[in-house]
Amino acid sequence: MTIDFTPDPALYPFESRWFDAAPGRLHYIDEGAGTPILLCHGNPTWSFLYRHIVTRLREHFRCIAVDYLGFGLSDRPADFGYTIEEHARTVGALVDHLGLDGFVTMGQDWGGPISMAVDVDRADRVRGVVLGNTWFWPADNLTMKGFSRVMSTRWMQRAILERNFFVERLIPRGTARGLGPREMDHYRAVQPSPGARRGVAEMPRQILAAEPLLRRLAADVPTRLGAKPALLVWGMKDTAFKPGACLPRMKATFPNHVLVELPTAKHYIQEDAPDVIADAIAERFG
Template identity: 65%
Template sequence: MLIDFTPDPTLYPFESRWFDSGAGRVHYIDEGSGIPILFCHGSPTWSFIYRKIIGALGDRFRCLAVDYPGFGLSERPPGYGYTIAEHAAVVGELVDHLGLDQFVIMGQDWGGPIGAAVGAERADRVRGLVFGNTLLWPTDTWPQKAFSRVMSSSPMQRRILRDNLLVERFLLAELRDTISAAEADHYRAVQPSPEARRGIAAMPGQILSARPFLERLATEVPARLGATPTLLVWGMKDMAFRPGSFLPRMRATFTDHRVVELPAAKHFIPEHEPGAIAEAIVQRFL
């Protein structure tokens, strides 16, 4: 199943590209020239969330952003499990297909562990890392565990599939004063039906069920990527990834890190502070 939607070129002025991964057909963009930077989105978003950062960096970086299967314009393949491990494998396939070398990875929300897993398997090819409002280990905070259990329950899964709950009540409710109505519609348009929403519906459960994957990541990232130049950009008003709970461990994971605090930003930082993030990337990696 592919999504029948063409983004508005005034909002998403990028050429759509396609890659036939082992899991199914995935959509990505590849814009600009210079140091490659791979953008890994979270849930329930897609590559659209990085459009303003890419627009600011395209004259100095080669910017790539992929939609995982089940997200954005990518296929909803039959038999796909929508696990974090599967998403990381698909992104890794694309990285190898494109022959990316000495590239930077940016990951926010679930894009953090997905991008980190891709980088840990290709550590000799990674130039730098950018992480924001994410984690790279199994969660031990009760709010996140509770969120996972509640959102994985049958009643809430029905609401996610029927009412697009994750997009409407979590993403767009946070961004109601940040993005336009047309931009909000771009998040709705790629999740048009219950069948199309199975990918985003699976993500809350991954908070707990991906624990073995995240346990491996907690060991592999410090061992393989711990000395990699890293930029941490953090929305300081994020209630899901509170800076006091998550930033200390992120700092401890990477020996060569810089931190940029975004005082007014909540969770979806590429929408709240794209200019500040783009400038921090330029200062760190150029």
């Protein structure tokens, strides 16, 4: 399945690019020049989430924002499993295709585990990491486990697939500022039907199902990436990845870190505080 949608250039002023990964065609943008930074989204978002950060950074950075298969403008292959392991493999293939070296990654929500999986396999080419409102270890609290189990029930899977629950309910709840109608339409338009939402529906199940990958990352990230310069940008009003539960482990993993607290931001920090995040990236890695 392909997505027939052209973003409004006033909101998304970027050239669409395509990579023919083995499972399907991957959409991404590649804007600017300088230190490459790979921007990895979560659920149910796409590269549109990073639009303000890219426009602010592209004068000094090469900004690459990808849509995973099943998200954004990328294909929805019928035989793809939409697991986190598969997403990391296809994003890693894009990194290798582009020949990125000395690159930085940013991951938020599922973009954290996906970017970390890409990085640990290419640690010698990674310059630094940016992480915000995310994790990379097996679910270790009742909130995450309960969310995964509830979202995996038949009733909630139907709500996600048939009523676009993640876009209609969780994006508004996860942003401190109210998104405008045209912005919400850009999130709706790339998830137009139940068949287009299989990737969105699978991600909450992966919180528990991806435990083998998350267990490997819990061991490999500190040993292979722990010495890298890190930037932690954290929405302090996020109820999913509360700072008190996540930041101590992040800070312990990356001793060479800078922490930027976003006091009013909720889960989708790229929507709530893009300028602060972009400026922090420029200061840390510019």
